[in-house]
Amino acid sequence: MNRIDQRFSELKQQGRKALIPYITAGDPAPQYTVGFMHALVDAGADIIELGVPFSDPMADGPVIQKACERALKKGTRLVDLLDMVAEFRQADTTTPVVLMGYLNPIERIGYEAFADRAAEVGVDGVLVVDMPPEEADEFGPLLKVRNLASIFLIAPTTSHARAATICAHGEGYLYYVSLKGVTGAATLNASDVAEHLAPLRDMTDLPLCVGFGIRDGVTAAEVAKVADGVIVGSALVNRIAEHAETPEIIAGQLNSVLAEMRTAMDA
Amino acid sequence: MTVSATGAHETVSGTRFSDLTRMPDVRGHFGPYGGRFVSETLSYALEDLEKTYLSLRDDPAFQAEFDHDLAHYVGRPSPLYHAERWSRALGGAQIWLKREDLNHTGAHKVNNTIGQALLAKKTGKPRVIAETGAGQHGVATATVAARLGLTCDVYMGAEDVQRQKLNVYRMRLLGARVIPVESGTRTLKDAMNEALRDWVTNVDTTFYIIGTVAGPHPYPQLVRDFNAVVGREARRQSLEQIGRLPDALIACVGGGSNAIGLFYPFVEDDAVAMYGVEAGGDGVETGRHAAPLSSNAPRGVLHGNRTYLMSDDAGQVSDTHSISAGLDYPGVGPEHALWKDVGRVNYVAANDKEVLEAFRELTQMEGIMPALESAHALAHAKVLAPTMRSDQHIVVNLSGRGDKDIMTVARIDGIEF
Numbered sequence: 001m002n003r004i005d006q007r008f009s010e011l012k013q014q015g016r017k018a019l020i021p022y023i024t025a026g027d028p029a030p031q032y033t034v035g036f037m038h039a040l041v042d043a044g045a046d047i048i049e050l051g052v053p054f055s056d057p058m059a060d061g062p063v064i065q066k067a068c069e070r071a072l073k074k075g076t077r078l079v080d081l082l083d084m085v086a087e088f089r090q091a092d093t094t095t096p097v098v099l100m101g102y103l104n105p106i107e108r109i110g111y112e113a114f115a116d117r118a119a120e121v122g123v124d125g126v127l128v129v130d131m132p133p134e135e136a137d138e139f140g141p142l143l144k145v146r147n148l149a150s151i152f153l154i155a156p157t158t159s160h161a162r163a164a165t166i167c168a169h170g171e172g173y174l175y176y177v178s179l180k181g182v183t184g185a186a187t188l189n190a191s192d193v194a195e196h197l198a199p200l201r202d203m204t205d206l207p208l209c210v211g212f213g214i215r216d217g218v219t220a221a222e223v224a225k226v227a228d229g230v231i232v233g234s235a236l237v238n239r240i241a242e243h244a245e246t247p248e249i250i251a252g253q254l255n256s257v258l259a260e261m262r263t264a265m266d267a
Numbered sequence: 268m269t270v271s272a273t274g275a276h277e278t279v280s281g282t283r284f285s286d287l288t289r290m291p292d293v294r295g296h297f298g299p300y301g302g303r304f305v306s307e308t309l310s311y312a313l314e315d316l317e318k319t320y321l322s323l324r325d326d327p328a329f330q331a332e333f334d335h336d337l338a339h340y341v342g343r344p345s346p347l348y349h350a351e352r353w354s355r356a357l358g359g360a361q362i363w364l365k366r367e368d369l370n371h372t373g374a375h376k377v378n379n380t381i382g383q384a385l386l387a388k389k390t391g392k393p394r395v396i397a398e399t400g401a402g403q404h405g406v407a408t409a410t411v412a413a414r415l416g417l418t419c420d421v422y423m424g425a426e427d428v429q430r431q432k433l434n435v436y437r438m439r440l441l442g443a444r445v446i447p448v449e450s451g452t453r454t455l456k457d458a459m460n461e462a463l464r465d466w467v468t469n470v471d472t473t474f475y476i477i478g479t480v481a482g483p484h485p486y487p488q489l490v491r492d493f494n495a496v497v498g499r500e501a502r503r504q505s506l507e508q509i510g511r512l513p514d515a516l517i518a519c520v521g522g523g524s525n526a527i528g529l530f531y532p533f534v535e536d537d538a539v540a541m542y543g544v545e546a547g548g549d550g551v552e553t554g555r556h557a558a559p560l561s562s563n564a565p566r567g568v569l570h571g572n573r574t575y576l577m578s579d580d581a582g583q584v585s586d587t588h589s590i591s592a593g594l595d596y597p598g599v600g601p602e603h604a605l606w607k608d609v610g611r612v613n614y615v616a617a618n619d620k621e622v623l624e625a626f627r628e629l630t631q632m633e634g635i636m637p638a639l640e641s642a643h644a645l646a647h648a649k650v651l652a653p654t655m656r657s658d659q660h661i662v663v664n665l666s667g668r669g670d671k672d673i674m675t676v677a678r679i680d681g682i683e684f
Contacts, residue, residue, distance in 0.1 A: 069450075132307060
């Protein structure tokens, strides 16, 4: 069983919701990323989404864009990121790791070579923001045979027909984008989210996780009431940005942001 | 160099030239290129646009409205002008200029913005956005927005805002808001990123008028279709004025909209050779250029489509270099990528120095000041024409006028205003 499925089945037994932090790998510099991952796990992360920095992050707002720029300035490449996961796995064999990013860096490595290496280092899932299921004919099966989950986005504007396609192709969990717009945009409305999730429940047994607009314990707890998991990105990356010049204190900062959410969600 | 047909009618990949007019497929693929590589947050908007376009494309009333606007607002057809003096000086083939510079707003870009503005009107959305490099597409969008009473925001790389001040002010006079983009390399690709981010946020009220034959499906198709009027006219005018089809076509290629517009109606005319001229910048061999096709860049995915894409070994999109803001783009329309692979079009590059020479030569010998973008096509005409006989004919797409570039050229001449 894939670590992601394993984790959701444990959470279900415990009656808890998944807390899924996102950070951009290599931000503010590559040597800190693995330490941040461990700090997030210590604060209660159930799954880690590790962002692959890209020069043109079209679906991201300024917070993640700048994180990409910081990471790329320090020369972070996808191959380095895979090494980071290998290092993380030396100390943590149970927390699922999902790579999230854009297609072009993967295309340059090659689908098959990437999938081989990702499986080898202990990646559990891959979310390619600009690769909807219709364009994943070739890549999807290569991930599947290696037990890597293809994770897809669903948006408030996604039609019923498309949602069915996405549910049919999705593995691990579905990432429901709670807002129109880019990452880091305004705050969300939990009852609105609940309304959108209801029809998806009829289409799939996959866990439904919600991202975009979750800033603190209050929003995290609200979303946890209606979803199976809460994804938090910009709120963490903001802390990294604020303290980019003093990276030694960032792990503690990330821990406190996430721990507050964990506490609020579990209350 | 010869100007015979570019090769066998059937290529290694099995694509016949006659198949090329039936692209893209229903999912927007041009062979291995194109497609719709976008975040799910954009899928709805693109499906909606595709539906709107497909329902109107073959609607005679829509076509009539488009044709009417092209005739009475843009001033079409644009002339096919025989540059006799320049042809004599080059000592070879006869050069004919398709005068897109004489269109309202001064470039071919308005053909597409007229078409997309009509689509926007049908959707009832009150706001349009656009990305722009040299500013020509931004001006063309601001123009049609003014005419239809639509709110208009134009994203432009901060670097380009600096080098194209005149067009920035033109857009403002037309009532548009020009938003400088400070992210990334601060050029056209970053403007497109920002426009996509805006669209995804404001999709209910906003129509995104993309200016080139790149982007996610259906943009490459619809921008091509709206610009194909250039080639249809040039084909008819060649038959009338030359008495036959030309031997060769030349157009500059950034994203590739003016080249597609000229080439597409000639695709099945095997005897017509075609040359797409990319921005060679300091020279393709220096790595400082914007020529993904002629430098044989790797395949990649950016802005929603798979194409030739200048990127580094880690898949990060490369910086590009060109004297011309309008060609300063690391990718290229997916249909051009296919045309390269099947051998229908020859893609070459002209460097900044050659472009400036061609700019000056046409200005001084024909009294026509070309845009620096179009001067890339002229630079290749200078190479090609002398290799041909004087009873052969080349049609060059003079895609825009050069007024906007006067400051750039003056700076190179050491003149400050």
